[in-house]
Amino acid sequence: MKKKMLLMYPILVFLMGLNGLFAQQKIKTITGLVIEETTAQPIAFATVLVADPETQKPITGTTTLDDGSFSIETDADNFYIEISFIGFTSKTFGQPVTTGKSINLGTVVLSEDAQQLQEVVVQGEISRTEFKLDKRVFNVGKDISSTGVSALEVLNNVPSVNVNIEGQISLRGSQGVQILINGKPSVIASEEGNTLGTITADMIDRIEVITNPSAKYDAEGTSGIINIVIKKDQRKGFNGSVSVNTGAPDAHSVGISLNKRSEKFNLFSQIGFGIRELPEDTENRNVDLVNNTTVLSAGTEYRNETFYNLVLGTDYYITDSNVLTLSGNFAMEIEDQPSATGFTSLDGAGNITSEWQRTEVTEAENPKLQFELQYKKDFKGDEDHNLIFSSLGSLFAKDQSSDFINETISGSDNDAEQKTRTDFKEAVFTFKLDYTKPFTEKWKMETGAQYVINDVNNDYEVSNFDGSNFIVDPGLTNLFEFNQNVLGFYGTGSYEGEKWGVKGGLRLEQTLLNTYLANTNEENEQNYTNLFPSVHTSYKFTEKISMQAGYSKRVYRPRLWDLNPFFNIRNNFSIRQGNPNLQPEYTDSYEITSIYILGKASINFGVFYRYTTDVIERISVFENNVNTVRPENIGKNNLTGLEFNAKYSPFNWMSLNGDFNYTTFTREGTFEDTVFDFSGDQWSSKLMAKVQLPADFELQTTGNYQSKVKTVQGVRSDNLFLDLGLRKDILKGKAVLSLSVRDLFASRVNENQIAQNDFEVYDRGQRGRFIALGFSYGFGKGEAMQYSGQQRRF
Incomplete structure (x- = not known):
């Protein structure tokens, strides 16, 4: 004992x-x-x-x-x-x-x-994965936690998880993953401008990957949930860290993290400032096969940002069993988008009929405020028996203006001027109550409720220059209002013995959605109630072999930009548009996974199946060489997948981590008398090698491959790219120098082709190589960390 x-x-x-x-x-x-x-x-x-x-x-x-x-x-x-x-x-x-x-x-x-001491060191040396009923737990070991990296880098080590160059997180190749901190939404884990860079590896106890969430969790989303569990760090005193980063294209930032812990309070803060440049080379080809005309466009789109970020928070220990947490995050982004695109119009014989250039000058200010309030009560000194109330609020605004100028170079006159104005406001509030009651060490009950309020207002205006004045274009101007309220209740019961466990649950959610286009007086109201059952089981055959199986029902509710019919005219021959009549899609998800520990290697293997109805696909509608992409509900999808992950450490100074996913699918659907029945498959893989070099240097390489895949109307090309990182501990581990290169060979290209009977569309986008150099220093009892800001994707 x-x-x-x-x-x-x-x-x-x-x-x-x-x-x-x-x-x-x-x-x-x-x-x-x-x-x-x-x-x-x-x-x-x-x-x-x-x-x-x-x-x-x-x-x-x-x-x-x-x-x-x-x-x-x-x-x-x-x-x-x-x-x-x-x-x-x-x-x-x-x-x-x-x-x-x-x-x-x-x-x-x-x-x-x-x-x-020897036992403890060996146990904590290597990061390992294990099953816990409805989740896969990645325990962060010394091989990662001692490196001083950020949470985003730790996530890149987790099987099935990828973090791209912009900090977007995907699970099994799919985005839309919900990120939680200690099992709940958090200011520092929100999708919009998250500050996961402020969490360092040494702060993380484990990462729980939930590919098939139980009824305890929000039924929203099909990609799954990633829960970052923070260590219960009891270091008292003053802790801090400072991080300075620079890179090319321009990416310069300074971040300071401070923490003061006493008997009753844990005060924490993070201050950040930076500038970044996000260029993207684009290329489009729109071919009208009926009129034999083609429009080509190529250019560079920039998104330059200056950002400020402030996080303040405190944990207040009312008593040892009652803790109150209050935190807030204020961020300001100032955008500048000096983009230029060249256009060429061709006739059926391939002759140039016109050339012109479209330039854009966009300026925007994006203030954001988030707050978090949580109260946790442990009963009778038992942390497993607790009551948690949490409230998370997010306020975001965008004040944006854009000037577009078309200048004719040759041929037909295409001179034109346009202005757009965007006044956007969004408020999201989440209230959650969770109660956990263990009856014995093996039997446990969970129950709770959640209420999410989403209120959006987007005032969008387009004006055309008639030679003397700018005239508002009523066909492209509107005031869009979006309101969605989701009320949920859940209950689960579980049994977890030494070898076998089972967990079942049921979630009830009522959704009230309303969209309104003020100028055209178009209103769409949806009110629906759904039941979301789940069941999970796991069995440990030996200490080295275990298996898990699960089922859950999920829902994807259309987002704001899925519903808003007006979006962007940056390239007025390639327009993205929302659909206010879009319906939610539902998925029944089944999976079986297993873990094998073979000496210095750990292997995960799984199979999964998903059946989705009212699938949301982006459909291209083509007219006068203008390609308008709009989401539509099209039929159903049957998807079967295989997943394989392996980690092997042949030497103390080397670790290898491999990830392979393969899916095959069958689509059935019809849209406007067009049948979209087809089958296809795709696969992706990731291989990461980490090597400890002399003089406290560490080298990490990550290779990624994503195969081409057939889409509803065309094909998305394959992708192969390599990331490289080099790190050195200095000042006895209190400081870290790091060099990272994303897309080392500039081979990461997003390429799509659409081939229909009456039109063809080709588009290509490339971010290019990103190089970053960073220095981090921990003082007090702080650890060296990396600070990375992340833009609000609008």
């Missing part, structure tokens, strides 16, 4: 019995000083535990300060004291015989336990 308590050191810091709140007896104060035997140096953060001698359960506890001293109070009449620290032999004191209120243990000397 004592060894078990020692291994629980990270979480046994402020455990106190509820009887401590209402004690009528006289309180005793226990003090002392803890030092090392060999050096006589004080031991900070050693665990001091007061426990019941009969049950050996904790009564109260604390940790030593920087100088090794401690002071703890108890009103218990019968107790013993245990002092422990990882890597040292514990010392136990029976209850001292005293009639006073003070107990001084004097100087407590702890000696190193070599065998125990």
